[in-house]
Amino acid sequence: xxxxFFRVAWIVVKKDLTIxxxxxxxxxxxxxxxxxxxxxxxxxxxxxGRPLNDVAAAILWVAIAFSGTLALGRTFERERHNxxxxxxxxxxxxxxxxxxxxLAGILLLLALVELVLVPLVGLLFAAxxxxxxxxxxxxxxxxxxxxxxxxxxxxxxxxxxxSRDVLLPIMLYPMTVPVMIAGVRGxxxxxxxxxxxxxxxFWIGLLGFFDVVFVTLALWTFDPVMTD
Amino acid sequence: MRLRSLLLCGCLIxxxxxxxxxxxxxxxxxxxxxxxLPGEQIPALPLIATAYGxxxxxxxxxxxxxxxxxxxxxxxLAALESRGK
Amino acid sequence: MTRSTLVMxxxxxxxxxxxxxxxxxAPNEATMxxxxxxxxxxxxxxxxFMVAAIASGIASARFLFLKRPSADGWALAAGELAxxxxxxxxxxxxxxxxxxWGVWWVWDARLTSSLMLFMxxxxxxxxxxxxxxxxxxxxxxxxxFGMANVPFIYVSVNYWRTFHPLTSxxxxxxxxxxxxxxxxxxxxxxxxxxxxRMRARLEHQRARVEALYLLEDES
Numbered sequence: 001x002x003x004x005f006f007r008v009a010w011i012v013v014k015k016d017l018t019i020x021x022x023x024x025x026x027x028x029x030x031x032x033x034x035x036x037x038x039x040x041x042x043x044x045x046x047x048x049g050r051p052l053n054d055v056a057a058a059i060l061w062v063a064i065a066f067s068g069t070l071a072l073g074r075t076f077e078r079e080r081h082n083x084x085x086x087x088x089x090x091x092x093x094x095x096x097x098x099x100x101x102x103l104a105g106i107l108l109l110l111a112l113v114e115l116v117l118v119p120l121v122g123l124l125f126a127a128x129x130x131x132x133x134x135x136x137x138x139x140x141x142x143x144x145x146x147x148x149x150x151x152x153x154x155x156x157x158x159x160x161x162x163s164r165d166v167l168l169p170i171m172l173y174p175m176t177v178p179v180m181i182a183g184v185r186g187x188x189x190x191x192x193x194x195x196x197x198x199x200x201x202f203w204i205g206l207l208g209f210f211d212v213v214f215v216t217l218a219l220w221t222f223d224p225v226m227t228d
Numbered sequence: 229m230r231l232r233s234l235l236l237c238g239c240l241i242x243x244x245x246x247x248x249x250x251x252x253x254x255x256x257x258x259x260x261x262x263x264x265l266p267g268e269q270i271p272a273l274p275l276i277a278t279a280y281g282x283x284x285x286x287x288x289x290x291x292x293x294x295x296x297x298x299x300x301x302x303x304x305l306a307a308l309e310s311r312g313k
Numbered sequence: 314m315t316r317s318t319l320v321m322x323x324x325x326x327x328x329x330x331x332x333x334x335x336x337x338x339a340p341n342e343a344t345m346x347x348x349x350x351x352x353x354x355x356x357x358x359x360x361x362f363m364v365a366a367i368a369s370g371i372a373s374a375r376f377l378f379l380k381r382p383s384a385d386g387w388a389l390a391a392g393e394l395a396x397x398x399x400x401x402x403x404x405x406x407x408x409x410x411x412x413x414w415g416v417w418w419v420w421d422a423r424l425t426s427s428l429m430l431f432m433x434x435x436x437x438x439x440x441x442x443x444x445x446x447x448x449x450x451x452x453x454x455x456x457x458f459g460m461a462n463v464p465f466i467y468v469s470v471n472y473w474r475t476f477h478p479l480t481s482x483x484x485x486x487x488x489x490x491x492x493x494x495x496x497x498x499x500x501x502x503x504x505x506x507x508x509x510r511m512r513a514r515l516e517h518q519r520a521r522v523e524a525l526y527l528l529e530d531e532s
Contacts (some may be wrong), residue, residue, distance in 0.1 A: 161447060162443060
């Protein structure tokens with residue numbers, strides 16, 4: 001049972017990766033978009049050549065949220081194109097496994113984006129990204145999983161809806177406010193001149209809890225929501 | 229009709245706000261004593277009037293639109309049902 | 314409209330008409346003076362806002378998991394009322410704060426979380442209006458997530474900032490202030506029930522009209 005579940009999820013991931021590797025369309029555009037977002041914010045938030053307090057963490061997370069939305073939209077747009085999502089849903093497979101597969105694919109994509117984004121922010125804003133690397137990775141992982149868990153469900157639901165491009169961010173951003181606050185405050189605590197590990201750990205804990213609740217809830221709702 | 233009622237609602241909401249904004253700031257040499265008591269620089273009444281006025285206007289408007297829409301749907305329903313028989 | 318709805322509507326209207334006298338009779342508060350009287354409409358609005366959000370979440374869950382078609386009408390009605398009472402809360406709050414705190418808005422925990430919950434339900438209504446076919450299910454999913462999100466928003470925002478008078482104010486209120494307050498809470502609850510029933514009825518009748526048209530097309 002469990003093995004079949006993960007096999008289906010793995011097949012979905014493999015399918016998405018094969019398509020993506022061929023063109024690298026979503027990966028390259030998303031990375032470049034994230035870099036652009038960082039630069040746009042820098043022009044607004046750097047005064048007299050010096051960034052304002054805590055700006056690095058805020059820019060990092062806003063860039064993740066924006067590029068995450070873009071990646072979610074593009075990934076499901078691809079499924080919509082030839083109505084392949086319907087075919088996937090018709091396949092004799094566990095629906096939640098399809099969700100997990102999609103989630104894992106987008107997480108992998110965003111991890112690659114963050115691999116470029118985090119060093120860039122560290123470089124431009126002199127943020128100490130390696131000092132407490134483990135905590136930073138935990139924050140990034142917890143935040144990205146939380147954001148994508150809700151985002152994958154909503155993007156999948158919206159595939160057949162009208163005006164989905166604008167509805168996805170409208171629905172997703174208010175819903176992921178806890179993730180954004182936790183990510184920004186936790187990362188800001190790490191980027192301080194004297195990092196505050198207790199604060200960072202509190203936010204990592206909250207993110208972990210958020211991830212568990214929302215992934216469970218999404219697994220539970222994916223089936224009834226995607227049924228015609 | 230709808231535009232006009234919207235405009236009317238807008239005016240009703242805007243009036244108390246304008247009244248609040250139009251209050252001259254306590255300034256210069258001639259300041260009555262009872263107005264400079266700490267915490268009383270901003271008159272409270274326009275704020276309260278705006279708060280209650282807003283709720284009243286929006287509520288009445290909302291009840292009115294629901295009532296109208298309900299009437300329309302129910303007359304349509306009655307027409308359909310009598311046609312079906 | 315059913316007879317009971319009309320009776321309740323008349324009762325709620327009567328209570329609202331009397332409310333200004335009740336509130337006027339309450340004494341002024343020591344530090345905030347006259348302006349605290351916004352409280353008598355502000356707090357019941359905030360409560361009804363919460364109740365509407367929870368009702369919408371529960372109705373959505375019933376629609377999604379128990380497949381009750383009529384639950385969708387209730388969910389939409391409650392969602393709309395959440396936006397209505399949320400707007401009351403978010404408009405009266407700053408008017409009070411302007412006087413009591415000197416600014417229109419502070420990034421306090423409760424203010425921020427109320428604003429976020431309000432945003433979630435505005436998004437819900439936008440989705441229901443512009444989502445096209447199938448948006449009832451999408452909306453149900455969203456309302457469900459919105460409800461589950463409330464504690465997280467609250468905890469995260471709480472650790473981020475805090476300013477607002479605590480919930481413990483209510484039981485410690487003196488009697489002269491307590492009576493008008495509970496009067497207003499009753500009026501708002503009654504109003505909430507009436508509006509919910511009217512709005513849900515509108516939705517249910519619409520569904521019936523649509524079903525009848527479909528039936529006509531087939532025959």
